[in-house]
Amino acid sequence: MSLFNKMLASVGIGSAKVDTKLESEIVSPGGELRGIVEIQGGNVEQRIEDIYLSLHTTYVKETDDKKYTVNGLIDRFQLAESLILKANEKKVIPFSFLLPADVPLTIGKTKVWISTGLDIKGAVDPTDKDYLRVVPNQLMDSVFQSLSGLGFRLREAECEQAPHRLRRRLPFIQEFEFVPISGPFRGRLDELEITFFPNSNGDLEVLMQVDRKVRGLGSLFSEALNMDEANIRFVLNQGDIPSMQGKLHSLIQNYS
Structure with a gap:
């Protein structure tokens, strides 16, 4: 059964899950973002190589007179390195960091979000996505x-x-x-x-x-x-x- 569960976890079934909870989704450039990352273990023990938050937006790019929208990485923050998450174990990791001063404002078409990821070797990496409201300083x-x-x-x-x-x-x-x-x-x-x-x-x-x-x-x-x-x-x-x-x-x- 354990081997079967490991096979399922390798394709994301019964694997660890991640959920980021922000203290406030309203922030300003250069301001502080605080919250916690909750990690819930799956059906089997798994080694998590890396836990990170990445800050994203989209922007319009033009090539050969054609415009299209692409994903832009603004910054990346590492929360923890290599840990063992036991089956059904729950871990809570608090975080606090300053947003870069050049993060765009969420005005008009612009959206900004935090993506939380777990890097699990040999398995589908769990992710979570939370939108921010970036207001002018x-x-x-x-x-x-x-x-x-x-x-x-x-x-x-x-x-x-x-x-x-x-x-x-x-x-x-x-x-x-x-x-x-x-x-x-x-x-x-x-x-x-x-x-x-x-x-x-x-x-x-x-x-x-x-x-x-x-x-x-x-x-x-x-x-x-x-x-x-x-x-x-x-x-x-x-x-x-x-x-x-x-x-x-x-x-x-x-x-x-």
Whole structure:
């Protein structure tokens, strides 16, 4: 019977199971994620070589003028190495770690999840999947609130393959596309795109693309040559929060 159970466990029947329970699924970039991993032994004793959590999202990749969605690994965290799990034994492993500062926000089409895996030699590896709600940190939220105050509405947010000039640790970037529906830039801009590049010291580097509205024949030629777009790079810190709206207004004004 034991040999039969081992054969079943090798194909995932009666094998160990894993379940991750998060203290909270709401997190922010650079914030702490806490929880426990529950492992329930199956019908036979099994050796678990590795227990890990991996952080994932999806992003749009383009090849030969065709776009498709691929899985992107953001980070991987090892919880434990090599242990023996007896039949029907239950183990609980607490965890706590900081999310990377460049984890994308779960806005628009973007989803982020934690995948928990057990590496069991010679058997199907059990996994568990838990979605996170990644909300803006204080500095990012200040940017969003200020743009809203200037009359911009978020139209789209998506993770896309990063061009080589913008590639950092990850192969993708998250772009936020805004349109002016009221305020001083309505009728002057077509759209505004921003991308965040968090720094390790807590500062926030921002790439902003200002797309000016076409006016007259000269502007039509400029648009055809992409000369109607202006790219601005600047760095924000916590000290900018009280005057964020005025700072963004001045930057956009200079290029609109």
